Structures are given as structure tokens and as C-alpha cells.
Amino acid sequence: MRRLLIVFLCFLSSCRPKSYLDVQEIDQTNIRITIMTEKQERKELVIQANSTIEDIAKLVPIDFQKHHYNPKQVLHEGDVLFLDAKESTKVSLNTASLNDFMKIKGIGKKMAQRILDYRKENGLFQKLDDLQKVKGIGKKKYEELQSQITL
Incomplete structure (x- = not known):
């Protein structure tokens, strides 16, 4: 019995106590x-x-x-x-999704997809009027959209 107690005490002394960080699972991502x-x-x-x-x-x-x-x-x-509770009414050319673009008055699914394709091929828009480089958006169309978009 004494021998068992000594083995048990040796085992306990070799075990280090777990810290809070060891026990808690941390999602570092x-x-x-x-x-x-x-x-x-x-x-x-x-x-x-x-x-x-x-x-x-x-x-x-x-x-x-x-x-x-x-x-x-x-x-x-x-x-x-x-x-603020009020959300921005402008749509970002650089972060908007297909559905976001379709919320803009005057832009349908095809035009929204063209904007996404242009962004994918050419990178982020550097200025608002770069939108005119997208096929189907001329000066007149751009003027209609200008108040609804942001970078």
C-alpha cells in the first residue's frame, strides 16, 4: 500500500497543473x-x-x-x-455582390455581372468614373448611377 502511495505521489508531482489557456479551446483565426x-x-x-x-x-x-x-x-x-441605425444607401463598386448591384436603380442582372467581371479582370475601381469602362455604361448611364455608388 505504501509503495502504491509513493508511486501515486510521484505521478502527481510530475504532472504540471493545466493553465486556463491549456483547458480553453481558442480559435485563433x-x-x-x-x-x-x-x-x-x-x-x-x-x-x-x-x-x-x-x-x-x-x-x-x-x-x-x-x-x-x-x-x-x-x-x-x-x-x-x-x-448609426441608418445604413448607407450607396453601393460600393469594390465590394458589392451581384445582388448588391441589382439593388441600384437602372442595373439589372446582366449589367451587374458585367461590373463584377470587369472588377475581376481589371482589379478594384480606382475612381467612380472608371465605371464607364464597363460595356454598356456610357456617360448618360453613369450620371444616373453616380449618386447611388461609392468606392
């Missing part, structure tokens, strides 16, 4: 943040670790000056961003 609007609406987002507020602005319209946010600030697990 994604973090969760919360977006709160003026109307107390909550939106949970799962984003890549080390994302900045500037990265979030591609998904959600953010007025950096009004909210005093530093666009280069890195976000951490559990961070909360307070934003």
Missing part, C-alpha cells in the same frame, strides 16, 4: 464582435482575428469621424462598435 445601433439593435459578427475597424467598414458603413474610431484599430474578441 476568428473572433466575435458586436455592432450596436442607436436603436439598440445588436448584430453579432464573426471576423478574422487581427481585423481592423477599416476592414469592418467594408461590411458595415462606418462614419469614422462621428464615432471617433481609428480605422487602423485592431479589433479583439468581444469588442462592441456603436453605429
